[in-house]
Amino acid sequence: MTTAWELPKMITEQKLVELLHQMWVIRFFDEKVDEFFAKGLIHGTTHLCVGQEATAAGAIAVLQPTDKITSTHRGHGHCIAKGADVNKMMAELFGRETGYCKGKGGSMHIADVEKGNLGANGIVGGGIPIAVGAALTSQMKKLGYVTISFFGDGASNEGSFHESLNMASIWKLPVIFFCENNQYGMSGPVTEMVNIENIADRSKAYGIPGVVVDGNDLLAVMNAVAEAAERARRGEGPTLIEAKTYRYKGHSKSDAKKYRTRDEELDWRKNRDCIKRLQEILIEKGLLTQEQAKEIEQQAKKEIEEAVVFAEKSPMPSLDTLEEDVYA
Numbered sequence: 472m473t474t475a476w477e478l479p480k481m482i483t484e485q486k487l488v489e490l491l492h493q494m495w496v497i498r499f500f501d502e503k504v505d506e507f508f509a510k511g512l513i514h515g516t517t518h519l520c521v522g523q524e525a526t527a528a529g530a531i532a533v534l535q536p537t538d539k540i541t542s543t544h545r546g547h548g549h550c551i552a553k554g555a556d557v558n559k560m561m562a563e564l565f566g567r568e569t570g571y572c573k574g575k576g577g578s579m580h581i582a583d584v585e586k587g588n589l590g591a592n593g594i595v596g597g598g599i600p601i602a603v604g605a606a607l608t609s610q611m612k613k614l615g616y617v618t619i620s621f622f623g624d625g626a627s628n629e630g631s632f633h634e635s636l637n638m639a640s641i642w643k644l645p646v647i648f649f650c651e652n653n654q655y656g657m658s659g660p661v662t663e664m665v666n667i668e669n670i671a672d673r674s675k676a677y678g679i680p681g682v683v684v685d686g687n688d689l690l691a692v693m694n695a696v697a698e699a700a701e702r703a704r705r706g707e708g709p710t711l712i713e714a715k716t717y718r719y720k721g722h723s724k725s726d727a728k729k730y731r732t733r734d735e736e737l738d739w740r741k742n743r744d745c746i747k748r749l750q751e752i753l754i755e756k757g758l759l760t761q762e763q764a765k766e767i768e769q770q771a772k773k774e775i776e777e778a779v780v781f782a783e784k785s786p787m788p789s790l791d792t793l794e795e796d797v798y799a
């Protein structure tokens with residue numbers, strides 16, 4: 472497995488070290504969530520992005536702070552990469568008053584508009600037209616920002632995906648369609664759900680560039696997104712990027728994963744893990760020692776343990792706020 476070593480021009484070597492830390496934060500966050508779900512201390516449902524950290528971290532690293540994203544039901548990584556406070560995220564999952572939605576929204580309703588995160592979305596493909604709307608605003612008001620829409624391989628079969636690509640293409644909107652192809656939509660393998668080799672090939676139908684990238688190679692993701700963002704800022708319109716990756720965990724909390732083998736999972740974990748690959752290349756290039764890499768991992772773990780303490784210590788929403796911030 473080769474790992475790219477070509478830095479996009481705005482990315483320093485120091486930033487790569489920070490991204491290694493960020494990817495650990497994402498991984499430990501979702502592993503903790505998994506643990507607390509199993510213990511029955513987090514309710515509702517959640518979708519974990521363990522294994523997919525490089526797509527969120529890489530794509531968002533090359534954006535400007537004023538750029539925007541729309542996320543998915545599997546969105547904790549996007550949220551963290553766009554600068555969310557992990558304490559507030561964990562508190563939200565624990566249903567606490569200090570959470571992003573005051574404990575009433577949970578995993579699939581976290582947004583952080585000030586940071587440019589227009590929100591997770593429980594509707595598969597639901598974030599894609601929202602991103603197109605945000606891009607249209609940017610174009611009409613000459614605001615100069617770019618929007619990335621994250622979505623899955625399954626979502627690329629939704630009508631909203633096709634309508635969004637067409638509209639963004641004819642109006643040359645500053646948007647990047649970023650498909651996280653993690654090989655499955657629930658229990659459906661992408662090879663059985665899509666009758667073409669690459670989802671990126673769907674770009675041809677809309678007259679926009681389509682790029683396939685190794686989604687477990689942080690630098691490859693960064694370079695593809697940096698180029699798409701430049702194109703969008705030049706007013707040349709959207710790009711469809713397909714990042715091939717893998718989710719290590721089940722679709723959501725109750726998934727026995729009968730549709731795939733443990734050998735397949737092990738192969739991705741052992742041979743293509745995005746964190747391991749970044750760490751190895753940083754050590755190889757002399758930017759980190761083994762000890763420093765270990766410290767970065769431990770620091771990230773500590774931050775997530777602190778987020779759990781913050782969440783556990785936070786109060787539950789009081790009964791008299793039951794009807795606040797809800798529609799009905």
Ligand SMILES: Cc1ncc(C[n+]2csc(CCOP(=O)(O)OP(=O)(O)O)c2C)c(N)n1
Pocket residue numbers: 518544545593594595596622623624625626627653655656657722
């Ligand atoms: C419109 C809609 N249809 C179906 C569902 C049920 N559902 C939730 S996640 C999911 C699979 C999505 O697969 P993909 O887009 O590949 O994302 P992944 O879960 O793999 O990240 C489905 C069918 C939904 N939430 N919304």
Ligand SMILES: [Mg+2]
Pocket residue numbers: 623624625651652653654655656657
């Ligand atoms: Mg998928």
